[in-house]
Amino acid sequence: MTEWHGVKYWRNQSKDERTRLAEIPPSLEHSRLSNYTAVPNSVSKWLREFPEHREAGVGLLFAGKHGSGKSHLAVAALRGAIRSYRQTGRYITANDYVRALDDERQNDGVLPDSYAEGNLIPYLRSMYDVVVLDDVDAIRQTSYAKREFSDLLSSRCAKKLVTIVSCHDGIDKLKFNVTAQFHSLVRASCVPVVLTSGDHRRSIRGA
Template identity: 25%
Template sequence: MSECEICGGVGLVRVKSDAGLWVSRACECQESQAEDLRIKSARIPNKYRKCTLDSYWIDFTNAHESLNSALRTARKFVDAYPIDTKGKGLLFVGANGLGKTHLAVGVLQRLIRERGVQGLFFDYRELLKHIQSSYNPQVQATELEILRPILNAEVLIIDDIGTQKPTDWVWDTVAYVLNARYNGELSTIITTHFPALPAGKGQLTDPEKAAREISLGDRIGDSMLSRLCEMCIRVEMSGGDFRQSVKRASFGS
């Protein structure tokens, strides 16, 4: 890496303060390196590193209006953070291929670069496996040590919540994480392809169970779904596969 032409690689520059005194402050190159380090520390997968709000392209034929509305909500959230969001997060709900993860990562990257946020990205299944690893005697970390960054991250993305088969341990773990973040007034951004509806009530026959669409309430429990709806702004997304539409538009077909 070549030396910065402004600071000569030391990371500091001398500027005059409002009081007319010469003071030192971090050079822009140093600030840029700090941003890059925060992005790297956020554990954003490589395939999502280029996902920004500006690159969420929906200018294609038959794009559903809900996608444009979701993008507007994402931008407003960034503009309002952290004063007006007051610990609220975002819950992106919709079928696969609508760009839910793209928007979630786009929000996190903007917050990291523009607000200096310390964030974390976890796929839901990866998150549960990460926590379970504390039970492995070869892992030199306790469950609390593994959970601490997840519980304390200023902004946490949980991608594709509900994909893990529900068990008592899964429900208890999800409840612990979400309740801790709710009580700490920390923003959590969540994506799911399950409809954000309660579990089916009453006794259902096998054909009725097979015909009924599985809901997020079925996967994480109704009490946690209620908590999610309380701690997040719900963003419903509809339409055809966003990724396939963009590919077709890119090739001009």
């Protein structure tokens, strides 16, 4: 049985350790607001005013085509919250979340040892202060996957935890690509940020 640690335990870790535990993928580890040209004002404002957004459970909803930098900005916002406001956080794609559910179900209700965090699923639902759910409209198109993913956001919203969501189709298409409930929840709990198709990421490393 994996030992459960509450939010106070994780917040007491160093900011470098909390950043490492967020499992930001290598392709996004250099994502900063400082190396994205023309950062939308709504994103900068959200991060400046993070304490009040954290209290209310208000996240961000990025929508844009592939290459628009939505994952870059989502990770930059996550990283800013972790390092500037002593938050706990985690990055995960929609399909990796569903894959974790499958692995748990096929392993007698326990995540296999290949997962660094055995409590990943309950932590995502009810412990991490800030979670990035990337590529939500790329989720497996089954009723099971859609329902479970919608339930994840519902659990986080009920606890007023911050969720940062990215999608590449229009926001309203989330009604069909996920569920109507997911669309309703994400519109109610996130600041929408629609990005243009141009790639605004600059090739700055370690900025």
